[in-house]
Amino acid sequence: MPDFSTLSGKDITALLAGHEKDVVECVRDAYLAHESGDSVNPDSYFLRFPDKPDSRIIALPAYLGGEADIAGIKWISSFPGNVGSGLPRASAVLVLNDYTTGYPFALLEAAGISAARTAASAALAAGVLAATPPASVGFLGGGVIARTIARYLHATQTPLTDVRCHDIDDASSTALRTWLGEECGAEARSTGVDEALDSDLVVLATTALSPHIPPTRTFRPGQLILNISLRDLAPELLLTANNVLDDVDHCLKADTSPHLAEQLAGHRDFVTGTLAQVMRGNVLTDPARHTVFSPFGLGVLDLAVGYHLYRRAETEGRLTRLPDFFGETRRW
Structure with a gap:
């Protein structure tokens, strides 16, 4: 039976x-x-x-x-x-x-x-794709996903010595900052969006339906952006980046930032490869570029x-x- x-x-x-x-x-x-x-x-x-x-x-x-x-x-x-x-x-x-x-x-x-597998994916990507441990971590979005990612980063020994929290809802930013201090011993503070985006490791965990980080925004070589919410970044920002996805066909649809980048460029040549390919050593990232990890969620x-x-x-x-x-x- x-x-x-x-x-x-x-x-x-x-x-x-x-x-x-x-x-x-x-x-x-x-x-x-x-x-x-x-x-x-x-x-x-x-x-x-x-x-x-x-x-x-x-x-x-x-x-x-x-x-x-x-x-x-x-x-x-x-x-x-x-x-x-x-x-x-x-x-x-x-x-x-x-x-x-x-x-x-x-x-x-x-x-x-769902939150745990998303956070585990982010923490795994941070460990695989970051050339060196980040001196600063910035969060855009202060909800459950951001909190769970912070927990998984802490559990996998990503340094949380300078954490910058931003949310359009100040109460959410404050709640995340307080939780980070109490649960992870992190030195966290609420900041503006620009200071959060200046971090070595940037976690995008918003509910944005379309890009709000403009194409004029610049990222440093070696910066790692975990594009968890998928739709924050203007597509132009991906065309100059190392782009690591969880699955290429899945991610290039539904008006995600990588999908918009494909439409803008007219091709997929800007895609570096998948996280699994990086783990296996089949593809390499360019240290002269920033890296964007975009997981559609499998x-x-x-x-x-x-x-x-x-x-x-x-x-x-x-x-x-x-x-x-x-x-x-x-x-x-």
Whole structure:
């Protein structure tokens, strides 16, 4: 009989706490498996609403081979208007499917999983792409994703001795700055946008729908910009950069900054390669340029992290079993 379980957000939080390095390794392995072709990662599907142009719900189906050998889908909403009433912007669930039968076997609360895999991707990129440890880190955006990235940078020993926080909402910037001091022992302060962008390592974690960092902005050789929110940078800024993506075809769509750069240039020659190619030594970045890492966000990462947490939850007895979830368990 097929088995079905659920895993709550409270348990997801407990399973993630203190295991940041394990999550980074899950993400690293998933990137390498995807680069090797041991995955299926179709286009994400965006459900948009005419009367809520800033809101969307996204379906990310995927299959991850190797040891996991599972399929699944993340269904994640982004409603920025929630912030005004004190609710988190994003909410999500992750369904895991058995690859032998196709049956779903688990439903996981996935806002925490999504934030963790995003932050792990950022921390991994910082470790792989930064030529030297950054003397300063700047955050544009002071929400859950920025906070989670800060946690993962701290866990992977990225120095947080000079952290500059900027958000168009002063309360968010202050909250991030305070959290960094209390939880990471960071020397953090609220700054203007220009000072944050002057940092050695820049984290873009906003809800911007279109570029607001102008083409006249300059970045230094060796600066690393983690383009997590994907739409902050004017496309001209990418044409003079090392551009490292998680997946080229996925990232060059949906009006991301790399997609706009492709439209502006009329080609993809500005793309340096993928993070997995850099990890394998197949492509090199030019030290005379700044580097932009643009991760579109792959469903295989959610599967990798979600399945890792599912197995730990099974071992620790955290799963809630629903033995009668499936109505018919025999064909005849």
